[in-house]
Amino acid sequence: MDEFFDKVSDTVMTAGKVVSDKAKNVTDITKTKYEITTKQNELKAKYALIGERFFEENKDNHDESYDEIFADIEQLKDDIEDLNDRIVNLKGAKLCPSCGAEVSEKANFCNKCGASLN
Ligand SMILES: [Zn+2]
Structure with a gap:
């Protein structure tokens, strides 16, 4: 009987750990997505800086494709x-x-x- 309860206890604990690991992964995914968005916004800002600089340096003399x-x-x-x-x-x-x-x-x-x- 003790063996039965040990097994049940192990199963419950394992299930609990799986649930908490999944919850932690969901939190980590959210945090990581936020980090990605932050980096993408930084990247956009850097591209915008280059674009602004290119515009100022070439507004009076640029290739007609622009x-x-x-x-x-x-x-x-x-x-x-x-x-x-x-x-x-x-x-x-x-x-x-x-x-x-x-x-x-x-x-x-x-x-x-x-x-x-x-
Ligand atoms: Zn004034």
């Missing part, structure tokens, strides 16, 4: 500038022509650089 993407980038930069201007307008503000600081629409002088705004 014409479309360079034009797209210029358009996107213009669009972002326009959208930022829209926000400044919606806030009832304007940008200092001298330093670019956001100042009240009614201000006569820039409160950052002191430039005259009239």
Whole structure:
């Protein structure tokens, strides 16, 4: 009888260990996926740095095969500038022509650089 209970006990303990190993593996998989995502995001950021540098170094002189993407980038930069201007307008503000600081629409002088705004 003791042998029977020992066997049952062993089986239960083994099953418990399998369950806890599986749970640990699930946790490790989640952690590892998070690490992969983090590394992929770092990789994307590095590629973006190279892309930005390539753009700045070649925007005035590049192979015509890049014409479309360079034009797209210029358009996107213009669009972002326009959208930022829209926000400044919606806030009832304007940008200092001298330093670019956001100042009240009614201000006569820039409160950052002191430039005259009239
Ligand atoms: Zn200013």
